[in-house]
Amino acid sequence: MQQIIDRRLAGKNKSIGNRERFLRRYKEQIREAVKRAIDGRGIRDIERGENIHIPKRDLTEPVFGHGQGGIRETVHPGNQDYVRGDRIERPKGGAGGKGSGKGQASDSGEGGDDFVFALSKEEFMQVFFDDLALPDLVRTQLAEMPEWKSHRAGYSNDGTPSNLSVVRSMRGALGRRIALGMGSRRELHTLEEELVLCRQTLQPGDAVALLHIDDLVQRIGALRARIERIPYLDPIDLRYRNRVRTPVPTSKAVMFCLMDVSGSMDEGRKELSKRFFILLYLFLTRHYEKIELVFIRHHTQAAEVDEQNFFHARETGGTVVSSALVLMEEIIKARYAPTEWNIYGAQASDGDNWHHDSGRCRELLSDKLLPLVRYFAYVQVAEEEQNLWQEYMHLQAQHKHFAMRKATEPSQIYPVFRDLFKKESAKAA
Numbered sequence: 121m122q123q124i125i126d127r128r129l130a131g132k133n134k135s136i137g138n139r140e141r142f143l144r145r146y147k148e149q150i151r152e153a154v155k156r157a158i159d160g161r162g163i164r165d166i167e168r169g170e171n172i173h174i175p176k177r178d179l180t181e182p183v184f185g186h187g188q189g190g191i192r193e194t195v196h197p198g199n200q201d202y203v204r205g206d207r208i209e210r211p212k213g214g215a216g217g218k219g220s221g222k223g224q225a226s227d228s229g230e231g232g233d234d235f236v237f238a239l240s241k242e243e244f245m246q247v248f249f250d251d252l253a254l255p256d257l258v259r260t261q262l263a264e265m266p267e268w269k270s271h272r273a274g275y276s277n278d279g280t281p282s283n284l285s286v287v288r289s290m291r292g293a294l295g296r297r298i299a300l301g302m303g304s305r306r307e308l309h310t311l312e313e314e315l316v317l318c319r320q321t322l323q324p325g326d327a328v329a330l331l332h333i334d335d336l337v338q339r340i341g342a343l344r345a346r347i348e349r350i351p352y353l354d355p356i357d358l359r360y361r362n363r364v365r366t367p368v369p370t371s372k373a374v375m376f377c378l379m380d381v382s383g384s385m386d387e388g389r390k391e392l393s394k395r396f397f398i399l400l401y402l403f404l405t406r407h408y409e410k411i412e413l414v415f416i417r418h419h420t421q422a423a424e425v426d427e428q429n430f431f432h433a434r435e436t437g438g439t440v441v442s443s444a445l446v447l448m449e450e451i452i453k454a455r456y457a458p459t460e461w462n463i464y465g466a467q468a469s470d471g472d473n474w475h476h477d478s479g480r481c482r483e484l485l486s487d488k489l490l491p492l493v494r495y496f497a498y499v500q501v502a503e504e505e506q507n508l509w510q511e512y513m514h515l516q517a518q519h520k521h522f523a524m525r526k527a528t529e530p531s532q533i534y535p536v537f538r539d540l541f542k543k544e545s546a547k548a549a
Contacts, residue, residue: 142237146174149175151247153173157172157244171236171239173235173236174236175235269366271364272362273362273363275360276359276360276362284358284361285359285360289359290357292358293353293354296356297350297352300350304343305347308344311336315333318336372411373463374411374412374463375414376463377413377416377468378417378444378469379393379415379418379430380418380439380468380469380470380472381417382418385469385470389470389501392530393468396466396527396537397468399537400464401413415427415430416444417429417444418439419440420439421440422447438474440477442477445484445485448465448489449484449488449489449492458492464494464495464496465493465496466496466497467499468501469498469500469508470500470501471505471509472508478508478510478511481508486515490521493521496521496523497525497540498523499524499525499526499527500524500525503526
C-alpha cells in the first residue's frame with residue numbers, strides 16, 4: 121500500500137488543487153476580468169497581480185430540489201402557530217438581499233456579493249498570454265539569465281599556477297620564517313653573547329670554563345642548524361589570486377515605441393499596437409537591468425509623450441510617418457549615444473501614409489536610423505498592403521536587423537512577436 125502526501129507549499133487556508141480547478145472551470149470569466157484590468161493598466165504595471173470580481177450569477181451551480189405540488193409531511197420543532205392540515209404560505213422574496221448592493225430593503229430572501237478572487241503575478245500573466253496561442257513560451261523564451269563577470273576577491277590557498285601571486289607568497293614565506301625562527305634566534309643571540317663573555321674572562325688552566333665554552337659552541341651550532349632547516353618556501357605560503365563570478369546586466373537599453381494615431385487607426389488597431397508594445401517591454405526588461413522607454417505618437421506631426429497620452433490621447437489627423445523617424449533620430453543624438461546604449465525601435469501602423477512621404481521613410485531608416493539601432497521591427501495592424509509596406513520591403517532585403525510582420529487579430533500578436541525576436545540559434549535552425 122503506497123501513500124502519496126502532497127507537501128507542496130500553500131498559503132494558510134488555501135488549497136492548490138481547488139485553486140487550479142477554479143481557474144480551469146471559470147476560465148472565461150477570469151479572462152474577461154483580466155482583459156478589463158489590462159485596459160486600465162500601463163506597460164510598467166502589466167506584471168503585477170490583480171483582484172478580479174466574478175458576478176455571483178456566473179458561479180451558480182445546478183442543484184436538485186423538490187418541485188411545487190404534492191403532499192408532504194414536515195415536522196417543525198417548537199411550532200406554536202400551525203396544526204396538522206394548515207397551508208403554509210411561501211416566503212415572499214423581495215428585491216433586496218440579492219447582493220451587489222442593488223434592490224430595495226426586505227426582511228426575507230437571500231443573496232450574495234460578487235466573488236473576489238486574487239490572481240498572482242504568474243497566474244495573471246498566464247491568463248494574459250492565453251489568447252496569444254503559446255502562453256508557456258513566455259516563461260522560457262522571454263526569461264534571460266544574466267551575464268557573469270569575474271573580478272578579484274582577495275587570495276586563496278589553492279588555485280591554478282597562472283593565478284599565483286609571487287609577491288604575496290614571498291611575503292607570507294618571509295613572515296613564516298620570522299615567526300618560526302624568532303625563539304631560536306633570540307636564544308642564539310643570548311648564547312653568542314655569553315660565549316664572547318666566557319672567552320674574554322677565561323683563565324689559563326680553568327677546565328670548568330673550557331667545558332662550559334664547548335657546551336655553548338655545541339648549543340650554538342644546533343640552533344644555527346635548526347634555523348637553517350626552516351624551509352625558504354613552503355606550500356602553505358603559496359597564495360593565489362581569487363576571482364568570483366557575479367551577475368551583471370548586459371548593458372543599457374532604450375526602446376523607441378512609434379505608433380500611428382492618425383484617423384485611420386481605430387480603437388481595435390490601437391489595442392493591437394498596445395499588446396505588441398507590452399510584449400516588447402517584457403522582453404527587454406528581462407534582458408537588461410536598465411531599460412528606458414521613449415514614446416512617440418504621430419499623425420502629420422510627431423511628438424514625444426508619456427505613456428498615458430501614448431495610448432489614450434484622442435488627437436488624430438492625417439499621416440506623415442517620416443515625422444516620427446526624424447524625431448527618433450534627434451532624440452538618439454541628444455540623449456542616447458549608440459556606443460553606450462543598445463537602441464531598439466518598434467513601429468506600429470496600419471500602413472496608410474501620404475504617398476509622397478513613404479520614400480522618405482525608407483531613406484531615413486536606411487541612412488540614418490538602421491546604422492544606429494540594434495534592431496528595428498515594423499508591425500502593420502492592417503491586412504491591406506499600401507505604399508509604406510512596399511517601401512519597407514526593400515529595407516528588409518538589405519538589412520538583417522530590420523523586420524516587418526502583419527498582425528490583424530489579437531491571437532496573432534504573440535506569434536508575430538516570437539518570430540520577430542527569436543534567438544539567432546533558432547533562426548539558423
